[in-house]
Amino acid sequence: MRLEQIYQEVILDHYKRPHHRGLREPYGAEVHHVNPTCGDEVTLRVALSEDGETVTDISYDGQGCSISQAATSVLTDQVIGQSVGDALKTVAAFSEMVSSRGRIEGDEDVIGDGIAFAGVSKYPARVRCALLGWTAFKAALAEAHSDGREEN
């Protein structure tokens, strides 16, 4: 059945029991992103290490569909603890896979549970849902990183 293709068990698990949810202190930057077509929104904070090299925390709050909520949960699993460079590579890999209309399966070593969104990539209307939290993270990371640099 096609429904199970898009809503893989991993996605439903992240949706029902999201990881790292809630807004936490301290944080280097906070962004608020909205999907203007459906009104879904996420507030997301990024904390970097003192040297600005490592993502030490991602915390978030918001409301949205199962795809957007699960994708944000997966993001935190993958990226917290990564270096900024690796985090950007993870974001790029997930974005590429989810925007590929099913052509790219995705590498589990890079995007972890993100590979469960391969089915979503075949539904263009849902790609923005999957990317809501990831796009917010990228914006917050850029903000946190540039703030850090200015202080140096």
Add this chain to the structure above:
Amino acid sequence: MTTSVHRMLDLEGIARIRADFPILNRVMRGGCQLAYLDSGATSQRPVQVLDAERDFLVKSNGAVHRGAHQLMEESTDAYEQGRADVAAFVGADADELVFTKNATEAINLVSYAIGDDRFDRAVGPGDVIVTTELEHHANLIPWQELCRRTGAELRWYGVTDDGRIDLDSLELDERVRLVAFSHHSNVTGAVAPVAELVLRARAVGALTLLDACQSVPHQPVDFHGLDVDFAAFSGHKMLGPTGIGALYGRAELLSALPPFLTGGSMIETVTMEATTYAPAPQRFEAGTPMTSQVVGLGAAARYLQDVGMTAVEEHETELVAAALAGLSGIDGVRIIGPLSTENRGSPVSFVVEGVHAHDVGQVLDDDGVAVRVGHHCAWPLHRRFGIAATARASFAVYNTLDEVDRLVSGVRRAVDFFG
């Protein structure tokens, strides 16, 4: 408005209508036949509309209102016949109907023209424009912008718990210049008390603008009878083409309004120093107009007229009643809008506890049932109800009770799947 013989649409009648819409036979990616319940967003077009456009294009296509060759004459006749047919369908005189690219442009036209200092009652600082909290963004943002340009103040009627305009929420006074409201809410389906709102507006000397996008395709509409000053509606929601909408304006008002868009076609005389403008409706139709779209829209109006709008309304009321009953019977489903068919149009919007509207829509899509999900360009209304998004089923003359059953089963499936 011409009256057609009123007859009920029986199963055979609906089957005949459905045969005019080949797209309804489509088998969707989940393997199920399409159940198209998104006509509030855009309706499907019968072969009569497609054939009329094609017939015009293969025989008579030419530039309207220009030159003197035979094709130009035939095009101009087809264009003006389209205007006459559409005007008759909505109870207007032909010269009271302006073609625009869509209803949004029609509303923008009014918002610019009434703020223009050449209009003898131009909106200015201290004036008030009134709208409602349930409007489509197309009947809200142009008024925000008019107020920003002119220094007028925007005020609005609130919305009741069952999704109707709350008449007790605002008192109009002499400062009000225009009251803009939807005939049918595109989310709650509530039908506005047009007569009461027109009475209140007129009592303080204000003009009225009716957003009739969701009413014209679904019930008999007579703008003269409703006594509004302006009305806007779109072609693609009434079985017609996209790229075509219309503005109705009372004849004396259109005559008094300055142009909005300017250029070719809308002029009387032009010199390097100054230009005088053509009378309405040409004054508001700058540039080469949509031609095959007008022909298609005229055919759509005739199609609906032949079915009979009272029959359309009765049929859709039956579908709405079935949808309200079926959806209300599911635990966790909450209808956003009136729960009975009294003064209620076609859209049935709802939320499902614990299941986001996008996910409801995805499950329905898997069953071939097409509904709209999101805020339906009525974000403030959704905020009013404390929700981000709803799923919306909306009906047209070609829908069936069987499709309503498929909607209800699909929502049950969504509840089970995510429950």
